[in-house]
Amino acid sequence: MTNHMIGYVRVSTEEQERSGLGVEAQTEAILAECDRRGWTVEIVSDLGRSGKQVNPELRRALDLLDAGQADGLIVAKLDRLARSVRHASAIIDDAIRREWALVVLDNALDLTTPGGRAMANMLATFAELERDLISSRTKEALAARKARGLDNGRRTAIPAGVLRRIVLSRDAGASYGRIARELAQEGVLSPTGLADWHESTVRRAYATATREAVSA
Numbered sequence: 001m002t003n004h005m006i007g008y009v010r011v012s013t014e015e016q017e018r019s020g021l022g023v024e025a026q027t028e029a030i031l032a033e034c035d036r037r038g039w040t041v042e043i044v045s046d047l048g049r050s051g052k053q054v055n056p057e058l059r060r061a062l063d064l065l066d067a068g069q070a071d072g073l074i075v076a077k078l079d080r081l082a083r084s085v086r087h088a089s090a091i092i093d094d095a096i097r098r099e100w101a102l103v104v105l106d107n108a109l110d111l112t113t114p115g116g117r118a119m120a121n122m123l124a125t126f127a128e129l130e131r132d133l134i135s136s137r138t139k140e141a142l143a144a145r146k147a148r149g150l151d152n153g154r155r156t157a158i159p160a161g162v163l164r165r166i167v168l169s170r171d172a173g174a175s176y177g178r179i180a181r182e183l184a185q186e187g188v189l190s191p192t193g194l195a196d197w198h199e200s201t202v203r204r205a206y207a208t209a210t211r212e213a214v215s216a
Contacts (some may be wrong), residue, residue: 072101
């Protein structure tokens with residue numbers, strides 16, 4: 001049963017931080033919904049922050065949820081939580097996997113209800129479509145360069161130090177999933193610039209690094 005929620009509020013500019021524009025409205029909406037549903041709530045906020053990555057207070061909230069110190073996260077608007085479908089989908093996946101509630105007031109995304117879970121599944125589908133479209137465009141561009149006899153020059157976007165750590169951890173017996181969780185927990189940004197790492201990303205990074213080491 002959901003009892004204690006973390007309410008997350010974010011505004012993106014210094015002007016909003018100084019004037020409080022948007023902060024009061026977000027907070028009031030969260031408090032009203034928690035009161036209606038009989039939940040206690042702790043408000044955390046990232047002021048003057050963009051939503052392009054996991055900001056400090058959001059990261060702290062996610063860590064508290066993962067540690068079982070709260071039952072769920074509630075936000076007034078989806079764009080306060082994330083600025084991209086992929087970013088939002090990563091947080092939703094984390095909520096489902098670790099079994100904490102996520103409530104987004106402006107679009108009926110509510111993992112405590114069947115309808116809200118259906119909305120989450122739709123968002124995940126669009127995120128997968130977005131990834132597939134990006135992958136398809138990338139492959140087509142690389143094929144066109146190859147056809148013209150040009151070097152694709154693909155290199156991993158992962159810094160050498162992080163790549164080295166992945167290889168050492170994997171060779172020491174750590175699973176890809178464990179490595180991904182450790183990188184995310186430490187705030188190391190993934191190649192997409194997000195703080196969330198996927199097991200498949202770590203797997204590809206390890207394969208690339210070991211392949212290059214063999215051919216060197």
